Amino acid sequence: MAEGFKLVEPLEFHRKFLRENCRPDGRELNEFRTTTVNVGSITTADGSALVKIGNCTVVCGIKAEFATPPIDAPNKGYIVPNVELTPLCSPRFRPGPPGEEAQVASQFIADVIENSQIILKEDLCIESGKLAWVLYCDLICLDYGGNLLDTCVCALVAALRNTRLPSVKINEETGLAEVKLSTRNALKIHKQPVSTSFSIFDDKYILVDPTNDEEILATGLMTIVIDEDGTLCTIKKSGGSALSAQELQDCISRAITRHKEVQNLLDEVQVSVTTEK
Amino acid sequence: MEVSSESGPPTHGRCIVKRRMEAVERSLRMSGCELGLLSRPDGSANFLQGATSVLAGVYGPAEIKVSKEMHDKATVEVMVRPKVGLPAIQEKSQEQLIRETCESVINGTLHPRTSITIVLQIINDDGSLLSCCLNAACMALIDAGIPMRGLFCAVTCALPVEDLLIVDPNLKEQKESRAVLTIAMESMEKKVLTVSSRGTYSAEEFQQCVGAAWVSASDIFQFYKDSVKRKFSKS
Numbered sequence: 050m051a052e053g054f055k056l057v058e059p060l061e062f063h064r065k066f067l068r069e070n071c072r073p074d075g076r077e078l079n080e081f082r083t084t085t086v087n088v089g090s091i092t093t094a095d096g097s098a099l100v101k102i103g104n105c106t107v108v109c110g111i112k113a114e115f116a117t118p119p120i121d122a123p124n125k126g127y128i129v130p131n132v133e134l135t136p137l138c139s140p141r142f143r144p145g146p147p148g149e150e151a152q153v154a155s156q157f158i159a160d161v162i163e164n165s166q167i168i169l170k171e172d173l174c175i176e177s178g179k180l181a182w183v184l185y186c187d188l189i190c191l192d193y194g195g196n197l198l199d200t201c202v203c204a205l206v207a208a209l210r211n212t213r214l215p216s217v218k219i220n221e222e223t224g225l226a227e228v229k230l231s232t233r234n235a236l237k238i239h240k241q242p243v244s245t246s247f248s249i250f251d252d253k254y255i256l257v258d259p260t261n262d263e264e265i266l267a268t269g270l271m272t273i274v275i276d277e278d279g280t281l282c283t284i285k286k287s288g289g290s291a292l293s294a295q296e297l298q299d300c301i302s303r304a305i306t307r308h309k310e311v312q313n314l315l316d317e318v319q320v321s322v323t324t325e326k
Numbered sequence: 327m328e329v330s331s332e333s334g335p336p337t338h339g340r341c342i343v344k345r346r347m348e349a350v351e352r353s354l355r356m357s358g359c360e361l362g363l364l365s366r367p368d369g370s371a372n373f374l375q376g377a378t379s380v381l382a383g384v385y386g387p388a389e390i391k392v393s394k395e396m397h398d399k400a401t402v403e404v405m406v407r408p409k410v411g412l413p414a415i416q417e418k419s420q421e422q423l424i425r426e427t428c429e430s431v432i433n434g435t436l437h438p439r440t441s442i443t444i445v446l447q448i449i450n451d452d453g454s455l456l457s458c459c460l461n462a463a464c465m466a467l468i469d470a471g472i473p474m475r476g477l478f479c480a481v482t483c484a485l486p487v488e489d490l491l492i493v494d495p496n497l498k499e500q501k502e503s504r505a506v507l508t509i510a511m512e513s514m515e516k517k518v519l520t521v522s523s524r525g526t527y528s529a530e531e532f533q534q535c536v537g538a539a540w541v542s543a544s545d546i547f548q549f550y551k552d553s554v555k556r557k558f559s560k561s
Binding site for chain 1: 415416418419421422423425426427428429430507511512514515517518519520521522523524525526527528529532533536537540
């Protein structure tokens with residue numbers, strides 16, 4: 050019965066729940082779904098993580114390669130994020146070149162890296178003007194369950210924390226790079242941004258961590274990225290229902306508490322991985 | 327619109343808002359807006375903010391490809407053409423932002439199964455480009471007579487150093503700032519419609535930018551009104 054009602058009248062179905070201050074999956078309005086983090090699952094990558102927020106699953110692999118640093122900044126390396134939305138994750142996506150949503154998500158991740166300075170590009174330089182690392186951060190969505198951006202940011206940070214780069218020395222006589230695969234060093238993580246997404250329903254209810262259904266029915270979406278000092282790295286709200294200053298402030302406060310939750314989770318995962326070895 | 331400021335270093339006599347909003351002195355760079363200068367589009371506008379200039383054209387409601395057709399409302403498309411080169415991934419993300427902002431004020435249900443296409447050609451970038459694009463898009467929509475619930479306007483704020491907030495920065499000020507925010511407000515309740523940002527800033531600073539945008543919004547809406555009045559008084 051409820052299934053049929055949801056299919057025929059999706060808006061009214063959600064409204065009925067929201068009037069009682071809860072959501073179809075039993076959550077409260079400001080409650081996140083269960084977040085699961087698994088790091089180092091891809092052994093062929095230099096760093097990897099699989100993150101699930103509810104049903105939304107994103108796997109992030111980090112691959113390091115050599116390149117010559119850019120001419121205008123000889124002491125910097127490169128970070129190249131890419132979000133892939135395959136036809137596997139949702140019927141909305143077709144095979145072929147990345148669609149608008151994938152491109153916008155990639156740009157968002159690039160902005161988050163740039164704004165928050167997770168890792169400094171200077172740290173990726175091996176020899177100024179000659180050799181630097183390129184970090185390819187591939188984020189592949191396996192299951193599109195809503196709230197893609199939060200899952201991607203979480204997977205990216207977890208994978209970067211897991212990344213171990215081999216030590217490289219430049220042989221002065223031959224001028225060639227010598228890679229020592231046996232000694233690997235962790236990247237220096239300067240900031241740990243955490244993203245929190247909100248969906249606005251019927252111009253008045255603000256739901257945190259929207260599911261796919263809630264995103265489709267939403268009258269507006271917003272994503273806030275915050276780092277451990279409570280500094281805002283990115284606020285992305287494109288159109289949709291307008292919010293007052295007070296509502297924005299409430300969302301920022303929720304993002305701050307969310308940061309602590311994710312931070313603890315990532316630290317816990319880190320500890321469990323190091324003790325295993 | 328030259329106003330010399332008493333607080334903070336002079337930045338071309340434009341708005342400098344003190345951190346605690348004690349002295350809100352403002353004047354935007356808006357130097358001009360010409361409506362209907364193109365013959366082919368249904369509406370067009372050239373919006374100037376200082377040396378930043380964007381030309382916008384609106385086609386619609388017009389016929390649409392079946393694959394893009396929506397049975398209950400109009401499809402809004404936005405194209406951003408950069409000054410040089412082809413549109414890249416960054417323009418794509420701007421296009422989405424502008425499209426969703428426009429969609430939230432356009433009464434699309436009045437023209438189902440049609441397309442409303444907004445083309446934005448960047449003519450010159452001297453800072454506050456995104457806000458200029460949004461303002462140009464809104465003016466072009468007005469000129470095209472597209473039914474809208476209300477208007478929107480965008481304001482760019484730059485945070486160069488502690489205790490200083492520059493509204494409508496130029497390219498140099500923007501580059502020297504640690505954070506640049508673009509905030510779009512709607513005209514009905516004066517609430518925040520769109521936020522886009524670069525760099526890092528505190529929650530308090532964000533609220534001040536919202537405040538500054540709120541104050542500037544009335545100026546811009548007045549400017550919209552004057553521009554439309556001027557167009558109709560001419561003929």
